[in-house]
Amino acid sequence: MRDRRLLVLIFSATAILVFGVYGVVAAPGAVVASPSPRPTPAGDADDAETPKVRATVTRAGNAPSPVPVSPPPNLVTLTPVTPIPQGGPETTAANYLNAWQGGDFASMAGMVVDPPADFGTRHRGFDADLRVSSLSLTPGELRRHGEEAAEMSFRGVRKVDGLGDWPFDSVLRLELRFGVWKVRWSPETMHRSLKDGGSLRLKETEVRRPATLTREGEPFPRDSRAGHYFSGLSDMAVDLELEERPSGRVLLASAPPPSSGTRTTISQPVQAAAARALDGVAQSAAIVAVDVQTAQVRAVADTLGGKEAFGGLYPPGSTFKVVTAAALLRAGLTPDSQVACPASYTIPNGRSFSDSDGVDHGSVALTTAFALSCNTTFAQQTYERLRDDRLRAEAADRFGFREKPGLSSCRIQPYGSPDQLGSDAIGQNSVQASPLCMAEVAAAVASGVWKPAILTEQPPADSPAPVPLDEGVAASLRTMMGAVVTQGTASQAGLPPGTAGKTGTAEVEGGGDHAWFIGYRDSLAFAVFVRHGGAGGKVAAPIAARFLNAL
Incomplete structure (x- = not known):
């Protein structure tokens, strides 16, 4: 009997336990949680599609919903995630x-793959060396x-001080590094001429x-x-000049400004020949040349x-003997007239x-x-x-030896005695002239007309x-x-x-003789004067030869 009651108690307890468990399971709204999902890698929560395990719900009176089973953690397969850049290459390039x-070189360097340590210095130096004042x-x-x-190709315009706009074109090379687009920089990015060690320089020429x-x-x-x-x-x-090295190619040059200079009558080659003819002449000297037909000063x-x-x-x-000879010819002599040429005459x-x-020399032709150059004859x-x-009149009326407006100066005074007249005849006493005046005399012989020298296209009023x-x-x-050059003192x-001309050696009181040579050749008439130079045939005429031979 006692054994039977023990069995009843055990059976009752078992029943109560079974019904209790059933009540909990079958109660409405009861939830069974699935295992926790595996954590998503940091930083990818918004973008990665890592598999997730969802909860399964069973409600009283309904058939249970299928419950997905999560794979064991050690068997979960994760898809590798490729980082997506914040912007494309267009954004980086822009x-x-x-x-x-x-001019923000620090920001530029941050966008460059492995920028050189002197990245900013290179850019600043480039602009400073080439005087770049602006860039677009x-x-x-x-x-x-x-x-x-x-x-990405791009075009640029640098403004260079003193030269103006300097257009150029180049290329930005970009690559994706760790999900970010960056610039693959090289010196030629600044300018194509910097490729392979090339350089640019600003060349100044005075x-x-x-x-x-x-x-x-x-x-x-x-x-x-x-x-x-x-x-x-x-x-x-x-x-x-903006010059590419080592090729020497000029990329940009300053334009010559429009000529605003005043033109003269001076001829560049004639002036050069005259200036160089005086090189090495120890004494002070002058060469003047005029155009035979126009009397314009050429040098x-x-x-x-x-x-x-x-x-x-x-x-x-003795260069004045040209004027004296003109007066004698007008007085009746001819080039062939026989005249005395003694060693002395009183x-x-x-x-x-x-x-x-x-x-x-005895009796000779004029x-x-x-x-x-016989002083005694003249x-x-x-x-x-x-x-x-008539000598003074010839000089004053036909060869400009008088007070007059113009560039040249020359004069002769009325003589007071035969001695003075004799001295005037050989270019001494009261006769005085500038080199330009004597060039006018030579031009008058060459053209047949005496004209005052001018520095303008037309004579002044x-x-x-x-x-x-x-x-x-x-x-x-x-x-x-002509005979002076072919057989005379020159x-x-x-x-x-x-060449035709006349030598002159002028005596100067208290100083050395002045050396002269005047003449003409082709379209030029000229005068060479060397102050205290000595004999005209030995000093002035060779200078004239250097001048004419250089033309």
């Missing part, structure tokens, strides 16, 4: 160009090369931009010896100081004249006496034929009127001046063929 245009950049077309590389130009519109030659006559001959300017090289070649007054010596009751060679013939003041010479006189003088000077 940001880089904007930073570059604004324009992006071009982007081209992709696969999923992780791209390039050039002359004178205010006064030659008739050809060119600067006067260097060391022109004409600075007293024309202003601004040494004005300087700087030409700039003036002057080391005398001031404007002595135009306005200085010096005794012309004016009746007056002074004595002698020749430098001390030789008695042309020969002229070629040998003193005697003037005393005998020109005592009625107050310019003296031209004076025609007697054609027979002019032709005779040309013959006589025959050893090295003058080129076709």
